[in-house]
Amino acid sequence: MEQTRANVMTLTTDEIVNAEPYTLPWDFPVEKKVLTLDGEDSDRFAIRRSDSGKILGYCAADYEPVSYHKLIAPFVSWLSDNESSVEVNFTGAEDGRRGAWEILFGDTVAIERPEGTPTHPANRDEWPNIPLKRSVIVTAGHDAKSGIFAQAAIHNLICWNGLVVPHVMDTIRRRHVGWSDEEYGKQVDDLLSSVLASHDDALATFSRWVDTTAPKTAPHRLFREVMGTKGTFSKKWESQIAERLLAESARESSLWDLYMTLTDRTLDKGDNPFRSSKMNARAFEIVDGVFADMEDSGKVVAQ
Secondary structure (H helix, E strand, C coil), X not given: CEEEECXXXXXXXXXXXXXXXXXXXXXXXXXXXXXXXXXXXXXXXXXXXXXXXXXXXXXXXXXXXXXXXXXXXXXHHHHHHHCCCEEEEEEECCCCCEEEEEEEEEEEEEEECXXXXXXXXXXXXXXCEEEEEEEEEEEEECCCCCCEEEEEEEEECCCCEEEXXXXXXXXXXXXXXXXXXXXXXXXXXXXXXXXXXXXXXXXXXXXXXXCEECCCCHHHHHHHHHHCCCCCCCHHHHXXXXXXXXXXXXXXXXXXXXXXXXXXXXXXXXXXXXXXXXXXXXXXXXXXXXXXXXXXXXXXXXX
């Protein structure tokens, strides 16, 4: 087990597959305890860690606690049988009530920048190319508020940036009700079988963006469309994104650079609305719309 970033742990396939019960950093026993004198007829229960007695949330009678290991192991097992490498990054609330896992797999894909391309400020000089890796993001919780969610992503190794793959139609969304190991295993199989082609589509799109110089008007268009997106933006974030996009309009930015500007986690101390899955996909749509219009008008310029 390796500590790679603040509050993030990285585990290998062997560490996960060969782990004893409740020995992984995210795994612990959870039970549902009656809160009233009505016994099993009660409609009020507490979700409690059996090891520490910590109450993580409150639930109804039909809620079924499912261990985090039971959620992650099927992904690791499937990928270890089909991919060259697998590692799992985990981060979560200290008491374990919520968790997030990024499962990286396969070889690193390096997208080459055209020779002479101005280096984006987020990309240090030692990264002349853009190293990306396929991944799946899984989130879940024991607080009775967080369901089980999984989707495909692309991991940018330069800045630990998890980019959503909007091509993927298949996601896993489950409540902690009516749990079935067999049904969940099939959902994992279906998702992982479909994401490989979707990853290829996304990587091809990113490669085109890297090779395409954005028109000078593109940053202004992005700002208009971003501000037109339904959501709440802080004045500080709005000012920062305007400043960053204005700087991009003054240089020969690629469409990839504009996308990185929109999804950069450093904006407003990480409080960037485009870091959420839904908004990240919206950022992708906005930038891809610029590219599509450039193609239609014959104005795609290779760097």
